[in-house]
Amino acid sequence: MRLSQYFMPILRDDPKEAEIVSHKLMLRCGMIRQEAAGSYSWLPLGFRVLKKIEQIVREEQNRAGAIEVLMPTIQPADLWRKSGRYDAYGKEMLRIKDRHERDMLFGPTNEEMITDIFRQGVKSYKDLPRNLYHIQWKFRDEVRPRFGVMRGREFLMKDAYSFDLTRQAGQHSYNKMFVSYLKTFARMGLKAVPMRAETGPIGGKDSHEFLILAPTGESGVFFDQAFLDMDWTTFDIDYDDVAAVARVVEDFTSKYAATDEKHDAAEFEKRVPEAARVTGRGIEVGHIFFFGTKYSEPMGAMVQGPDGKMVPVESGSYGIGVSRLVGGIIEASHDEAGIIWPEAVAPFTVGLINLKAGDAETDAACDQLYKALAARGVEVLYDDRDERPGGKFATMDLIGLPWQVIIGPRGLKDGIAEVKNRKTGARENVALDRVLERFGA
RNA sequence: CGGAGUGUAGCGCAGUCUGGUAGCGCACCUGCUUCGGGAGCAGGGGGUCGGAGGUUCGAAUCCUCUCACUCCGACCA
Numbered sequence: 205m206r207l208s209q210y211f212m213p214i215l216r217d218d219p220k221e222a223e224i225v226s227h228k229l230m231l232r233c234g235m236i237r238q239e240a241a242g243s244y245s246w247l248p249l250g251f252r253v254l255k256k257i258e259q260i261v262r263e264e265q266n267r268a269g270a271i272e273v274l275m276p277t278i279q280p281a282d283l284w285r286k287s288g289r290y291d292a293y294g295k296e297m298l299r300i301k302d303r304h305e306r307d308m309l310f311g312p313t314n315e316e317m318i319t320d321i322f323r324q325g326v327k328s329y330k331d332l333p334r335n336l337y338h339i340q341w342k343f344r345d346e347v348r349p350r351f352g353v354m355r356g357r358e359f360l361m362k363d364a365y366s367f368d369l370t371r372q373a374g375q376h377s378y379n380k381m382f383v384s385y386l387k388t389f390a391r392m393g394l395k396a397v398p399m400r401a402e403t404g405p406i407g408g409k410d411s412h413e414f415l416i417l418a419p420t421g422e423s424g425v426f427f428d429q430a431f432l433d434m435d436w437t438t439f440d441i442d443y444d445d446v447a448a449v450a451r452v453v454e455d456f457t458s459k460y461a462a463t464d465e466k467h468d469a470a471e472f473e474k475r476v477p478e479a480a481r482v483t484g485r486g487i488e489v490g491h492i493f494f495f496g497t498k499y500s501e502p503m504g505a506m507v508q509g510p511d512g513k514m515v516p517v518e519s520g521s522y523g524i525g526v527s528r529l530v531g532g533i534i535e536a537s538h539d540e541a542g543i544i545w546p547e548a549v550a551p552f553t554v555g556l557i558n559l560k561a562g563d564a565e566t567d568a569a570c571d572q573l574y575k576a577l578a579a580r581g582v583e584v585l586y587d588d589r590d591e592r593p594g595g596k597f598a599t600m601d602l603i604g605l606p607w608q609v610i611i612g613p614r615g616l617k618d619g620i621a622e623v624k625n626r627k628t629g630a631r632e633n634v635a636l637d638r639v640l641e642r643f644g645a
Numbered sequence: 646c647g648g649a650g651u652g653u654a655g656c657g658c659a660g661u662c663u664g665g666u667a668g669c670g671c672a673c674c675u676g677c678u679u680c681g682g683g684a685g686c687a688g689g690g691g692g693u694c695g696g697a698g699g700u701u702c703g704a705a706u707c708c709u710c711u712c713a714c715u716c717c718g719a720c721c722a
Contacts, residue, residue, distance in 0.1 A: 610681080
């Protein structure tokens with residue numbers, strides 16, 4: 205993409221409504237635009253990141269055996285009356301009437317609808333287990349939305365729902381999601397520590413939330429330093445191996461980790477040596493629940509067991525805040541100059557800087573490299589604008605692409621480009637004809 | 646939902662107390678000089694002053710109502 209033809213409205217000053225760093229940076233980079241309290245348009249740069257995150261989530265859900273569907277944002281109220289949550293959910297649920305005066309609502313979550321879908325399609329224990337998910341916009345009419353996309357009212361969420369015949373099978377489904385969450389967040393460069401959680405309005409028996417460390421997080425967190433030293437990235441797992449999956453869960457839940465709601469100071473001090481006690485703030489990026497038959501019973505989601513008897517299915521639900529992750533990753537990865545995108549979610553991999561647009565030789569070298577990179581599938585944002593170098597550097601640092609390739613007359617004399625790593629700041633001179641291979645192209 | 650604040654150009658702000666031609670910086674347009682870490686000079690464009698009523702010869706400014714947004718607390722992917 206040529207920056208001269210892109211839509212990326214950069215701001216030099218922080219908009220005053222932004223309080224936390226991710227919100228400021230997203231606005232300054234032109235990633236989002238606020239439309240109402242807690243409601244944002246996603247501009248091209250932000251949209252690319254959102255889609256990258258969504259795709260990683262999708263791949264890891266599929267890998268763990270979940271099956272993608274898509275349910276509507278607007279739901280009929282009757283479904284919720286059946287589960288008893290229409291009244292219980294309170295004002296957070298946005299209620300709407302259609303032209304026939306039928307009660308509708310903008311879905312804050314989908315337990316009811318998915319259970320209804322499941323009920324129609326599955327009658328026998330032979331059809332279990334199943335795990336259905338979708339990635340869809342939710343609306344929760346928060347009393348006080350804030351912090352940009354971190355606590356919006358409208359937000360993109362992945363929610364999965366598992367259905368099993370027995371408690372034990374349900375536990376395995378829960379465990380699979382637990383492990384897939386570790387992998388999902390790790391792929392985005394995050395260490396999301398699983399912590400035992402309150403079940404809240406979703407209700408149920410077992411629950412963990414996944415939190416990433418960030419000073420602006422909304423929850424206080426207390427955990428064992430050993431978590432951060434664990435291997436989050438390389439463990440490979442056979443999701444059908446019940447014992448192996450359970451071992452990973454066991455491994456990641458055996459150490460102390462709690463949010464302030466569940467924190468027990470005495471236990472913390474007993475179980476964690478002083479030097480290893482980490483206390484700080486965390487951002488919740490995922491939350492999983494095992495709730496047994498809480499919804500299947502009232503919703504009549506029954507299957508016929510081997511003995512011919514009807515039994516309610518055991519189910520769980522599993523959420524990842526996809527749009528929140530965009531902010532969360534920035535909170536976890538930025539510096540004074542701007543964002544530092546982990547490569548897996550970066551809107552572009554390479555920022556190509558033409559230091560002297562209008563100079564025939566520099567233009568030619570940049571154009572050639574730009575086309576070659578693009579042709580080989582490297583995502584490159586080419587700053588071909590006629591601007592001064594300082595502004596270009598500042599913009600590129602601000603939007604935080606992992607790599608910068610800097611080409612100007614000075615280096616060009618010797619046939620070299622400069623390659624800069626945004627994260628480390630390290631620069632190296634690379635012969636122009638070697639830049640392609642430098643990016644695996 | 647309680648408490649506190651703010652609405653003036655794309656962004657940041659002054660002007661409001663004490664009514665009298667709507668301003669500044671950045672950004673944007675034109676020209677010249679510049680050009681490896683946010684340049685200089687000159688010229689220029691852009692505003693229903695959140696909205697509606699009222700007071701007044703005259704309202705960004707005073708009065709009434711209203712809407713939106715932000716922050717602090719209780720709740721949450």
